[in-house]
Amino acid sequence: MSSTIIGSWADAGDEFSAPDITTNPDGTKTVITFRTNQDGKKVKVTQRIREVTVQERVHPLIAQRKSWNKYGKEKNSAPGPDTSTTQLGEKVELKLGLSWKQAEKEEEENKAQTSDKIVVQKIACRYCGGDHYTSKCPYKETLGGAAASETAASETSAASETVNGKYVPRHLRADANGNISKESRDDATTLKVSQLNNFVDEDMLRNELFARFGPLQRVTIVRNRDTGESRGFAYVSFFSEELAEKALNALNGKGYHSLILHLEWSKKKKTTP
Amino acid sequence: MRPIKLMGHERSLTQVKYNREGDLLFSVAKDNAASIWYSSNGERLGTLEGHQGVIWSIDVDPESYLCATGGGDLAIKLWKVENGQCLFTWESPSPVRRVAFSPDGTKLLAIADQVMGHIGTIVVYDLNLDDLSNQNLQPSVIIETHPDSSKANVAGWSADGAFIIAGLDNGFVAKYDSSNGELLDTAQAHGIHNEEKIFSITDIQFAPEDGSYFITSSKDKCATLIDVETFEILKVYKADAPMNTAAITSVKDFVILGGGQEARNVTTTAESQGKFEARFYHKIFEEEIGRVKGHFGPLNTIAVHPDGLGYSSGGEDGFIRVHTFDKSYFDFLFDAERTEKAAASGNI
Numbered sequence: 001m002s003s004t005i006i007g008s009w010a011d012a013g014d015e016f017s018a019p020d021i022t023t024n025p026d027g028t029k030t031v032i033t034f035r036t037n038q039d040g041k042k043v044k045v046t047q048r049i050r051e052v053t054v055q056e057r058v059h060p061l062i063a064q065r066k067s068w069n070k071y072g073k074e075k076n077s078a079p080g081p082d083t084s085t086t087q088l089g090e091k092v093e094l095k096l097g098l099s100w101k102q103a104e105k106e107e108e109e110n111k112a113q114t115s116d117k118i119v120v121q122k123i124a125c126r127y128c129g130g131d132h133y134t135s136k137c138p139y140k141e142t143l144g145g146a147a148a149s150e151t152a153a154s155e156t157s158a159a160s161e162t163v164n165g166k167y168v169p170r171h172l173r174a175d176a177n178g179n180i181s182k183e184s185r186d187d188a189t190t191l192k193v194s195q196l197n198n199f200v201d202e203d204m205l206r207n208e209l210f211a212r213f214g215p216l217q218r219v220t221i222v223r224n225r226d227t228g229e230s231r232g233f234a235y236v237s238f239f240s241e242e243l244a245e246k247a248l249n250a251l252n253g254k255g256y257h258s259l260i261l262h263l264e265w266s267k268k269k270k271t272t273p
Numbered sequence: 274m275r276p277i278k279l280m281g282h283e284r285s286l287t288q289v290k291y292n293r294e295g296d297l298l299f300s301v302a303k304d305n306a307a308s309i310w311y312s313s314n315g316e317r318l319g320t321l322e323g324h325q326g327v328i329w330s331i332d333v334d335p336e337s338y339l340c341a342t343g344g345g346d347l348a349i350k351l352w353k354v355e356n357g358q359c360l361f362t363w364e365s366p367s368p369v370r371r372v373a374f375s376p377d378g379t380k381l382l383a384i385a386d387q388v389m390g391h392i393g394t395i396v397v398y399d400l401n402l403d404d405l406s407n408q409n410l411q412p413s414v415i416i417e418t419h420p421d422s423s424k425a426n427v428a429g430w431s432a433d434g435a436f437i438i439a440g441l442d443n444g445f446v447a448k449y450d451s452s453n454g455e456l457l458d459t460a461q462a463h464g465i466h467n468e469e470k471i472f473s474i475t476d477i478q479f480a481p482e483d484g485s486y487f488i489t490s491s492k493d494k495c496a497t498l499i500d501v502e503t504f505e506i507l508k509v510y511k512a513d514a515p516m517n518t519a520a521i522t523s524v525k526d527f528v529i530l531g532g533g534q535e536a537r538n539v540t541t542t543a544e545s546q547g548k549f550e551a552r553f554y555h556k557i558f559e560e561e562i563g564r565v566k567g568h569f570g571p572l573n574t575i576a577v578h579p580d581g582l583g584y585s586s587g588g589e590d591g592f593i594r595v596h597t598f599d600k601s602y603f604d605f606l607f608d609a610e611r612t613e614k615a616a617a618s619g620n621i
Binding site for chain 1 (some may be wrong): 560563
């Protein structure tokens with residue numbers, strides 16, 4: 001074993017014996033191998049293999065040409081088709097017959113029809129269900145009030161897009177986590193943490209740095225929009241102003257992952273009179 | 274069917290060709306390297322490099338030992354297929370439009386275009402097969418364009434190598450004696466089937482089984498099937514766009530035409546209007562029986578596998594698509610064929 005040269009370390013892992021191959025009377029082979037799985041347990045793998053020899057007769061010249069070495073631009077390429085020059089195209093139909101033109105025309109008509117249907121479905125009046133915009137509904141005056149309140153009621157329960165028939169803009173709605181937007185957020189409990197090392201993430205802040213100041217309402221690290229890399233500062237919302245103040249006093253000017261933290265209130269405190 | 278897309282060329286294809294056994298596919302384009310592919314899996318065997326510009330034509334000898342190319346750089350080159358080595362280069366007085374080996378592989382035909390003050394010629398070189406890199410610079414036969422006629426665009430050998438048949442720019446086909454270049458026969462193949470103003474012949478290909486007839490394609494939106502011996506027009510296939518290429522299939526009695534809108538008009542119309550499809554016609558009944566889509570530019574060249582198992586097309590879009598026919602293709606029978614078959618089996 002020591003004398004053999006290991007070509008690749010990936011091949012060298014298994015220390016188990018060579019596969020145990022037995023030939024069955026029906027011509028199949030049973031191959032039993034042992035290997036360790038991800039959990040470190042020894043696993044026995046039994047494979048039954050039937051070998052089928054497919055013989056293909058080719059012209060001897062073709063066989064000879066198959067063994068030629070590549071040259072020109074392909075001189076150093078590996079055997080087999082190169083995906084940069086050779087790809088399998090998408091399926092194409094060849095329907096032979098005199099009626100192919102009609103068949104093709106029908107297909108096109110079908111396609112046009114289905115696309116029409118989609119358009120019809122897209123525009124539907126919320127008042128009367130007709131295929132026009134809601135604002136242009138001819139029954140706006142007569143149907144408008146009743147229908148609108150009906151839809152409003154059903155929609156609040158479903159997606160809470162409207163409240164009491166009033167449209168709530170997206171940025172004022174609660175998101176999937178139940179977080180309510182900035183305007184209604186209590187910024188008085190939020191600290192701005194700057195001079196963070198840029199590998200620090202939300203979990204580290206929540207579970208490491210601010211763990212002893214109770215659960216946090218919200219932790220947001222400001223990231224570069226394109227690269228997703230941290231810009232080195234974060235906003236941390238506490239459940240009470242006292243906790244926030246405690247954290248500010250305890251951690252401001254302390255070191256964290258080789259940088260000295262700088263904490264401040266995210267909103268300038270109004271000086272209490 | 275699922276075609277194999279070959280993307281080895283950087284510019285539009287000018288000719289594709291199978292060797293005799295159909296295992297190799299030769300392609301040339303308006304870039305300066307010819308490519309040789311294994312037709313079964315689309316693997317590229319290699320490229321032939323040495324031309325300085327567009328290569329208009331390629332041909333391979335029956336043994337797949339030698340390969341010839343002719344290009345716009347006024348060169349005809351002879352290559353060894355096995356290793357891509359350039360064995361010899363002839364100089365041509367004008368761009369070379371077409372090269373073709375004689376059926377026995379001992380002669381090479383080349384068309385020099387009628388440009389730059391040169392009178393269009395078809396020249397025949399006798400190949401020195403004993404010492405390939407030492408060829409005779411002087412052609413054995415020179416066929417010049419007649420003063421009252423038009424230049425040759427394409428040419429090929431009849432099956433026995435006795436005749437050279439050329440497709441001319443004025444829609445005529447001409448038959449020459451290959452031993453001395455004497456003009457034997459002419460016939461107007463194009464420009465008489467419709468009102469089209471341009472009817473130069475764009476391609477000529479011989480019947481795969483015995484070469485006793487050939488097909489020509491033309492800018493006049495037609496293709497014609499012509500008998501070599503009598504020089505009569507046997508069949509006319511009418512299309513709705515200028516045709517750049519035509520091929521005859523073996524096994525089934527079909528012809529495949531390719532073409533489409535002129536390349537310079539392509540950007541001004543929708544793809545569906547371009548008619549960039551390979552068209553299948555029944556060889557005998559002259560009826561169009563199917564189309565194959567895929568290219569997004571006009572088809573410049575089509576070659577049919579010698580065993581009739583598939584075909585390859587090269588387009589202005591720079592791609593080669595290698596198709597292998599499905600079972601339904603081989604099962605297809607024309608109405609008349611089906612009734613005939615039924616009658617035959619009923620009689621027995």
